[in-house]
Amino acid sequence: MSKKNVREVALDLLMQIEKNQAYSNLLLNQTVNKEKLSTKDVGLLTEMVYGTIQRQAALDFFLTPFLKKGLDKLDLWVLVLLRLSCYQIVYLDRVPERAIIHEAVNIAKKRGHRGISGMVNGVLRSIQREGVPSFDEITDSVERLAVETSHPEWMIKRWVRQFGEEDTKAMCEVNLTPPSVTVRVNSARTTVKEMLVHLREEGVTVEHGDLSSDAIKVVKGNVTHTNAFKNGLITIQDESSMLVGRALAPEQGMKVLDSCAAPGGKTTHLAELMDNLGHVTALDLHEHKVKLIQEQSDRLKLTNISPAKLDARKVREQFEEESFDRILVDAPCSGLGVIRRKPDLKWAKKESDLASIASIQQEILMAVAPLLKPGGRLVYSTCTIDREENQDVVNAFLAENKSFRYDETLRERLPMSIQQTKRLEEGSITLLPNDFQTDGFFIASLQKVT
Numbered sequence: 001m002s003k004k005n006v007r008e009v010a011l012d013l014l015m016q017i018e019k020n021q022a023y024s025n026l027l028l029n030q031t032v033n034k035e036k037l038s039t040k041d042v043g044l045l046t047e048m049v050y051g052t053i054q055r056q057a058a059l060d061f062f063l064t065p066f067l068k069k070g071l072d073k074l075d076l077w078v079l080v081l082l083r084l085s086c087y088q089i090v091y092l093d094r095v096p097e098r099a100i101i102h103e104a105v106n107i108a109k110k111r112g113h114r115g116i117s118g119m120v121n122g123v124l125r126s127i128q129r130e131g132v133p134s135f136d137e138i139t140d141s142v143e144r145l146a147v148e149t150s151h152p153e154w155m156i157k158r159w160v161r162q163f164g165e166e167d168t169k170a171m172c173e174v175n176l177t178p179p180s181v182t183v184r185v186n187s188a189r190t191t192v193k194e195m196l197v198h199l200r201e202e203g204v205t206v207e208h209g210d211l212s213s214d215a216i217k218v219v220k221g222n223v224t225h226t227n228a229f230k231n232g233l234i235t236i237q238d239e240s241s242m243l244v245g246r247a248l249a250p251e252q253g254m255k256v257l258d259s260c261a262a263p264g265g266k267t268t269h270l271a272e273l274m275d276n277l278g279h280v281t282a283l284d285l286h287e288h289k290v291k292l293i294q295e296q297s298d299r300l301k302l303t304n305i306s307p308a309k310l311d312a313r314k315v316r317e318q319f320e321e322e323s324f325d326r327i328l329v330d331a332p333c334s335g336l337g338v339i340r341r342k343p344d345l346k347w348a349k350k351e352s353d354l355a356s357i358a359s360i361q362q363e364i365l366m367a368v369a370p371l372l373k374p375g376g377r378l379v380y381s382t383c384t385i386d387r388e389e390n391q392d393v394v395n396a397f398l399a400e401n402k403s404f405r406y407d408e409t410l411r412e413r414l415p416m417s418i419q420q421t422k423r424l425e426e427g428s429i430t431l432l433p434n435d436f437q438t439d440g441f442f443i444a445s446l447q448k449v450t
Contacts (some may be wrong), residue, residue, distance in 0.1 A: 006041040006083065007103045010048045014080045014406050017053065017344050024053060025345045044095075052087045053079075053343040057150040059083045061341060062090065062132035066123045078116060081107060085124055097128050098148030145169055149176060152190040154351045155336070162387050163432065170434035171385075175339045175346075180437060182209055183234040184265075186300050188272045190233050192216060198233070202226045211436055212242035214269075230301040237265045240337075240431050240441035241383070244330060245269035246413050247443050248379040254325040259312040259368050264296035264305075266330055266381075271302040271409050283310045303342040313360075313367045321370045326377050329368060331361040331430050333382035333389050337440025340433060352369075358389050365397045369404065369448075377407060378446045383439055385432055390442040394428065398446070405446035 004012075013031050017024055029047060032042050043416045052059065060071055063082055071079055085104040088095050101124045108117035138144040142160060146153040149172035159168040182347050184193045192208070195216060204223055209215025216234070228234050250256045250270050258259025259266045261282035282305055283295050291308040310318060312329070334354055339346050365380060372378055380397075382389055398404055411419055414429065423430045430445035 001397065004035065005103065005107075006037065006045050007048070008107055009035055009037070010045055010052075010084055011081055011107060013045075013049050014052055014084060015077060018076060018080060023296070024049060031120050038272070042351050047092070048084060048087065050086050050178075051091055053347070055087055055091065055150045056083060056347060057152075058135075059086045059090075059150075061135070061138075061147045062086055062127065062310065063123065065133055067125045074223060075112075075116075077111060077118065078108070082123060083122065086122075086127060086132075089124070089127060094307060100231075100372075101125060101128065104318040128227075141165070145172065151339075151346055152349075155346065155349075158351070160385065162342065163385075167432060167434065171432050171440070174433045174437065175343070177340065179238075179340045179439070181223070182214070182215050182237065182239050182242075183218060183223055183229075184214045184237045184269060184272075186233050186272055187214060188276045188302065189300075195228060195234060198228050199223065199226060202228065209239050211239040211417065211438065212246065213415075214242055214272075215239045226408060229298075235265060235268060235296070237269070237272050237301065238270055238439040239436070240438035241265060243268065243418075243429075243441070244328065244379060244381045244443055245273055247381070247410055247445050248326050248377060250274050250278065250280075250326045254278045254311065255323065256280045256326045256328070257319070257324040257371060258282045258328045258330070258366065259364060260284065260313065260330050260332060262286070262292055264293035264307075266328065267293055267305060267307075268300050268302055270326075270328065271297070271305050272300070273285060274304065276302055277306050278304055279299070280305045281319075282307045283312055283315070285309070285311050312364045315368055316372060319371050322373045324371050324376065325373055327368050327372050327379075329361075329364055329378065330382045331364055331380065331382050331389075331393075333357055333361070333384040334386065336386055337431075337433065337442075338383050339440075341439070354386055354388050358393050361389060361393045362396060365393065366372065366400070369397075369401055372448045374403075374448055374450055376448050378404070378448065380444045380446065382442045385430055385440040385442065390444070391425075391428065394444045403450045404446045404448055407447040410443070410445035413445075 014353045065359040085100050089097055089101045105117050105121045108120040136142055142156050146156045151172050185192045204221030205219040206216050209217050223229050240348045244266050250273055252274050256270055262284035284290050287309050290307045290309045297305045334349055334357055335345050410427050431441045433440045
């Protein structure tokens with residue numbers, strides 16, 4: 001058992017995320033393994049860490065009236081401790097308030113001095129006695145939505161401009177809920193029907209996916225502990241991400257380039273769709289990520305993938321022009337479509353980051369385009385929903401590359417439910433997290449005509 005109290009572990013974890021911009025999901029997994037927490041405490045730790053990050057702006061709004069000198073005057077660890085404790089008081093019903101306050105005061109005594117522990121006690125007892133302020137006190141609608149759903153105000157303003165207030169509100173509310181878990185069935189080795197039976201026999205509650213024909217939705221249970229996963233018959237992947245492979249639709253015997261491939265989820269899907277016949281060249285900038293692609297290929301027993309370390313902007317140094325039948329550019333992006341899985345992202349990103357990323361995305365598209373054969377297909381995808389990284393990048397590329405055009409047949413390769421959405425445009429689709437409860441995603445299909 002861990003020597004630390006679970007709330008101390010949560011505080012340490014939140015501090016690391018604040019100071020080092022560490023990814024919450026990776027850090028949480030490392031901490032759980034290191035601290036040897038009980039199953040019950042792992043659940044509470046996960047809830048407290050994700051919840052405190054997800055609700056940060058709301059928690060600061062709640063705390064502000066009770067701090068005479070304001071939030072900015074507090075030591076970071078004291079602020080994080082107050083956020084953590086306030087989150088439990090406001091959002092967790094099953095933990096008694098007196099226990100939350102008692103634990104917070106003890107942590108403050110250990111880390112600080114009597115004065116700080118007294119202040120922590122005073123603030124939390126005042127919240128317990130008086131309650132937290134109402135969001136209705138905020139008169140500006142954008143600011144209120146930003147605080148109530150805990151998103152940066154610049155992000156809300158952008159999204160309201162791009163998608164309208166109703167969709168923005170719905171998207172932000174979905175971002176506060178736990179994501180669903182789906183798996184992709186390795187179609188080169190088994191079928192969805194067989195896997196539904198297999199996983200149920202292993203004690204996992206599963207059902208058909210909502211969007212992708214390859215998908216199985218996990219209702220209850222941990223699939224990573226199953227033989228089906230260990231033996232490479234399934235891969236954990238969000239359903240929106242599975243649509244990318246379908247959009248590219250590689251065929252047996254083709255030469256395919258996955259230009260930004262790590263960690264290999266879409267790469268292996270392409271190889272499976274080709275029934276392990278043909279060849280997928282999978283590139284990534286970093287050596288350690290190239291190894292991840294190889295590990296995934298080995299686990300799934302796919303032999304038609306060649307991972308390699310290479311900056312996608314330099315592909316012409318190693319590959320001949322017009323040498324690939326299909327090219328995937330799953331571009332590096334801001335990740336604003338996966339805030340539900342990585343809530344720390346929304347606080348780490350700045351609005352100016354988006355323009356910088358869009359410039360890199362444009363460079364990658366320009367570099368790989370000459371490698372596509374005439375008549376070939378190029379799919380550009382991101383896990384962000386922002387127009388600057390999506391439609392604007394593709395439209396700028398098309399303006400400079402007259403041999404490419406939007407591929408109108410994309411519609412035919414998407415599920416009927418998506419074909420009917422208002423967000424399907426000519427050759428591209430934007431999925432917001434509130435549309436189908438998936439990750440937010442953008443997919444554009446382009447065809448080289450000459």
